[in-house]
Amino acid sequence: MPKKRLSRDQKRKQKLRKKRRTGRAGPRKKYRTEKYIMTIMRAEVGIYETFRMTERQLTDGEVRLALRQLIAELRSGPYTPAEVREVVEIREGEYEDLVIWNIKRNWDDLFATQPRHPNADLIGCLRTILDSIETWATPGPASRGYLSYLEGFMGRMGVTVERLPLSEWEEEEEEETAEAYLQELGEDWLRFRDREAWQAFEGEARAMLGQRQAQEVINVCQHLIGQVNEPWVIEELRPLLRAAYGQLGVPFGRPPG
Helix, strand or coil, X not given: CCCCCCCHHHHHHHHHHHHHHHCCCCCCHHHHCHHHHHHHHHHHHHHHHHHHHCCCCCCHHHHHHHHHHHHHHHHHCCCCCCCCCCCCCXXXXXXXXXXXXXXXXXXXXXXXXXXXXXXXXXXXXXXXXXXXXXXHCCCCCCCCHHHHHHHHHHHHCCCCCCCCCCCCCCCCCCCCCHHHHHHHXXXXXXXXXXXXXXXXXXXXXXXXXXXXXXXHHHHHHHHHHHHCCCHHHHHHHHHHHHHHHHHHCCCCCCCCC
């Protein structure tokens, strides 16, 4: 009896079923393995360095655009190392080039001691970071939800970036923002883990929500999750995150643990 010929759609579904049976990792999961973890880590160090270099003015959207530009570059030809810059110029509103430069600079340092991955795999690593941005970013052009989470995560990993003084004699004095103050309270809560510290943090967060500062509250909460990515932290922050996301008019989903 002749075999029944399958349609194109049936063949596609058959392949998907076979993939599920074999347990083969999906395209993104492939890059969350030991082989690629340092490539992703160094790219995110470059992103974090840019965040600090721009005095936290960089947005999630600008990072997303920079990664897409770098992906397009990697698709179009051979990998080109970061150019040597005697002076790093930081132009407001033109941060994408700086993100790409910092990623390449970190990659060049990494690949000086180990073989560089093919461009296709570098693209896969960048797409994995894009997935993280989609997870942590909030609606709107001013979103820094991913970058706030990243900053907390980098702190947990022991990565620090220090901004040098403007001159040898003086350092610019910066006025503390409500977001920075809330972050200090949150870090005190994580450090001491007592109800008094939590109440101070929660009270300030609620007050900021009363002033329609939902984005800032989300940034701080996700920064804290990045610092201590443990279930009890997520559970404590959940009501604040739900209220903040509600203020932005979008549903709140469980942050990944």
